[in-house]
Amino acid sequence: MIFFLILASLVFIDYARAADLNNSFQNPPKYKWAGCENLGKCKLDGFAKPTLLILSFDGFAKEYLERKIVKSLELIAECGVRADTVYPSFPSKTFPNHYTMVTGLYPESHGITDNNVFDPKISPDLLAMRKSEAEKYYEGEAIWSAYKRLTGRPAHCLFWVGCYFNNTGYKPDISPDYNQELPLQERINTLISWLKLPAEDRPGLITAYLHQPDAAGHKQKDIDEALEDVNRYIDALMENLYDEGLLECMNLVIVSDHGMQVLNKTIEVEDYVDMKGLVLSKGVVARIHLNGTDKTIDEVTDEIRCKVDGIKVNTVKDIPVRKHYSKSTRVGDLIIEGKAGTTFYKSATDGGDHGNDYYNENMHTVMFARGPSFRKNVKAPPFQNVQYMNLWLSLLGLEGAVKNNGTIGFFDSILKNPPIRENNWNSMEECPTFGSADVLPCNERPSNVWKKLSTHLNSCPSIRNLPLYSTDHCFQSNCDTVLMVHKKEDSRRAVIETLSRSSSSKKSRSSDGNFSYINTKYSSECPIFKGNQTFFTAGFEEINKLASAQYEFPERFLKNIFLPLSIKTEEYLNRFGTLFVISGLSADSNLDGISDIQVSENPTHFYRIIITCTGSWLSKNPPLCKKYDEMKVLAFVFPILDGKSTMDCMVSKVVALRKTKRKLQSSDEVLLDYTSTIEDVERMAGIQFQIGALSHQQNVWLRRNITTSLW
Numbered sequence: 001m002i003f004f005l006i007l008a009s010l011v012f013i014d015y016a017r018a019a020d021l022n023n024s025f026q027n028p029p030k031y032k033w034a035g036c037e038n039l040g041k042c043k044l045d046g047f048a049k050p051t052l053l054i055l056s057f058d059g060f061a062k063e064y065l066e067r068k069i070v071k072s073l074e075l076i077a078e079c080g081v082r083a084d085t086v087y088p089s090f091p092s093k094t095f096p097n098h099y100t101m102v103t104g105l106y107p108e109s110h111g112i113t114d115n116n117v118f119d120p121k122i123s124p125d126l127l128a129m130r131k132s133e134a135e136k137y138y139e140g141e142a143i144w145s146a147y148k149r150l151t152g153r154p155a156h157c158l159f160w161v162g163c164y165f166n167n168t169g170y171k172p173d174i175s176p177d178y179n180q181e182l183p184l185q186e187r188i189n190t191l192i193s194w195l196k197l198p199a200e201d202r203p204g205l206i207t208a209y210l211h212q213p214d215a216a217g218h219k220q221k222d223i224d225e226a227l228e229d230v231n232r233y234i235d236a237l238m239e240n241l242y243d244e245g246l247l248e249c250m251n252l253v254i255v256s257d258h259g260m261q262v263l264n265k266t267i268e269v270e271d272y273v274d275m276k277g278l279v280l281s282k283g284v285v286a287r288i289h290l291n292g293t294d295k296t297i298d299e300v301t302d303e304i305r306c307k308v309d310g311i312k313v314n315t316v317k318d319i320p321v322r323k324h325y326s327k328s329t330r331v332g333d334l335i336i337e338g339k340a341g342t343t344f345y346k347s348a349t350d351g352g353d354h355g356n357d358y359y360n361e362n363m364h365t366v367m368f369a370r371g372p373s374f375r376k377n378v379k380a381p382p383f384q385n386v387q388y389m390n391l392w393l394s395l396l397g398l399e400g401a402v403k404n405n406g407t408i409g410f411f412d413s414i415l416k417n418p419p420i421r422e423n424n425w426n427s428m429e430e431c432p433t434f435g436s437a438d439v440l441p442c443n444e445r446p447s448n449v450w451k452k453l454s455t456h457l458n459s460c461p462s463i464r465n466l467p468l469y470s471t472d473h474c475f476q477s478n479c480d481t482v483l484m485v486h487k488k489e490d491s492r493r494a495v496i497e498t499l500s501r502s503s504s505s506k507k508s509r510s511s512d513g514n515f516s517y518i519n520t521k522y523s524s525e526c527p528i529f530k531g532n533q534t535f536f537t538a539g540f541e542e543i544n545k546l547a548s549a550q551y552e553f554p555e556r557f558l559k560n561i562f563l564p565l566s567i568k569t570e571e572y573l574n575r576f577g578t579l580f581v582i583s584g585l586s587a588d589s590n591l592d593g594i595s596d597i598q599v600s601e602n603p604t605h606f607y608r609i610i611i612t613c614t615g616s617w618l619s620k621n622p623p624l625c626k627k628y629d630e631m632k633v634l635a636f637v638f639p640i641l642d643g644k645s646t647m648d649c650m651v652s653k654v655v656a657l658r659k660t661k662r663k664l665q666s667s668d669e670v671l672l673d674y675t676s677t678i679e680d681v682e683r684m685a686g687i688q689f690q691i692g693a694l695s696h697q698q699n700v701w702l703r704r705n706i707t708t709s710l711w
């Protein structure tokens, strides 16, 4: 209560000043604060630690920068940081993403899985997350809570998702009720008044939110005017900070939650699905919860799956791992997405909306930063908004204090004094050996084949510096092909291959599926194969056909995924000449994105990482290009499913359009959908990826590299 009184009086005292500021607000921006001469030279007392001000503009699409209206952002970037691209988390809605930005957690982990959430354990109805009854839905720890809990210092909030709730015992000290009508100048006055509080009361962290330009984007009207307002707001705020001598005493980070997509199509889910006993959450992403129906998920799914061209109907079992949308029951049983421009909401289609996959460029958004902790005129590489939490923690001197889905060190390159970090290198152990390397045939082949192979195995250089590490696995070297096997009786294994175009020309397709051998250095027994197994290795040479690198995949998996992936891998090999490929089986039966702890007889996912250099190679295992910028990485995680999935709809299209170009496009669509980051693979497979010769920063970027198109 006392805080509210202080706030009220401060706003009141500032009124006289606000009057003439309001006046200046109407004037064209003067950018009085522009320039970097005094960057970081704070002259005020009591700002030993710069205050962190996080400012969000709802729905600021990356595309808006091209309109050249918000000049303030360019001027901020000149003395600070700009991001190349910021990817929202899935679904790209306001509530999930604002809460992701302050927790570093994917929506499946912080509980705000959409703007409206259904959780029968809390409420029998679908509930809007802006309502005050939503408190119990908010999980995880937001930055203001961590800051207050760990430093005991105040944190204030001017309208941010989650600010009003106290799920940890530490909510912002001041957090006025949401008021969309609050004039821009009054918002600025409030922020300035907080920053001018005596040192002991002054917040070290402020989060602030503005609903524009999202509101204009939804209407698809007056967007440029909204951007002009945003520009004037930033200019006025910066001018006020400058006039008060505060500008150089704080770190300012401007963020946004998502972009905006023009709508052109409405699909009514109810036209296809009988809604009895179901709960439907509408929007650009529609979600259905089974709630008191006798029907199974598959039965409900069948009512709409493959019925409408261009829509994907996922369940938690087949939704791509990269979306991180499977771990919580709050995501729903069916997750339905259309092509860009489609909405599952009965609304006028002359507006805009968001919620799409981050593959949709229109969803991409922005980040700008300036202040004593940031370097001047630098660009951050593309990143997803789960990375923010570690940046806040690091700026507030609390690095590593709260676990989240970001990667520590991602933003080192934009910070003035990042900590010195070493690669945390461990070498994987070689599996127990039983003598010298030789070939034990597991299939009938002419003896000259075995002799050649045996000579090859005996002339292998020893393996050093593998880029993979796992305490549960050991490796078996077979020259350019390295097998990683689980130490227990477990299905999880991987093959590391260095492929070159010249060797692929010697491939013998006829031996596919009926050629395998054991290297006697590691084993004296051929595995017993049950049924039809497929080599999951990427190479076509006989050396790649290791007996242990086989698995009996379901027919559907082979047709929808494995064949297109093999064709794609070969296409890349022909194009780039050399590929470094890791292919493996992983087990994540509870779909939390993390490798199961218990021994797994049946893998749940198959992954492949492909690395190449667009220039010259320094080393082929570990993969290393002459220049870091010339390194390209692509990672995939596929569910190994027997049952029907939305991929079948894409494939039936393939059959119908066989021999046309669209055939390839269709399988590309499946492959692209199941790309992931290397870090997703790491968690899923229980392995760690690191190239010792790269810097810590480069390794982090490589591991968090997000793919938005295939090569």
Ligand SMILES: [Zn+2]
Binding pocket: 058, 059, 093, 094, 095, 214, 257, 258
């Ligand atoms: Zn939004």
